[in-house]
Amino acid sequence: MQGFFERVYAAIRQIPRGKVATYGDIARLIGSPKSARQVGWALHSNPTPVANPCHRVVFADGSLSAGFAFGGRDAQRALLDAEGVEVGDDYKVDLALYRWNCQP
Numbered sequence: 001m002q003g004f005f006e007r008v009y010a011a012i013r014q015i016p017r018g019k020v021a022t023y024g025d026i027a028r029l030i031g032s033p034k035s036a037r038q039v040g041w042a043l044h045s046n047p048t049p050v051a052n053p054c055h056r057v058v059f060a061d062g063s064l065s066a067g068f069a070f071g072g073r074d075a076q077r078a079l080l081d082a083e084g085v086e087v088g089d090d091y092k093v094d095l096a097l098y099r100w101n102c103q104p
Contacts, residue, residue, distance in 0.1 A: 008042040019100035055079040062092040
């Protein structure tokens with residue numbers, strides 16, 4: 001059986017380019033709906049950010065993480081911008097437009 005972190009990484013690899021998911025979305029997708037904070041910890045510990053696109057995960061209100069593990073929210077914004085995801089001046093993504101429709 002896969003460990004929690006490995007399940008998180010497998011789930012985020014499914015997020016299509018140009019889409020985002022919330023920490024809660026990923027928690028529900030891996031069958032741990034009350035584990036959004038632990039999803040964040042797994043992403044902070046991500047050993048391979050290119051293979052595991054943690055920049056595609058945002059807060060429930062669409063906000064980017066000020067503590068983005070690989071350069072802060074400006075780095076996360078740049079990665080999302082490069083994929084066509086618009087990030088507002090308030091560092092938020094419009095979830096109605098860019099949220100990945102993932103189903104557990």
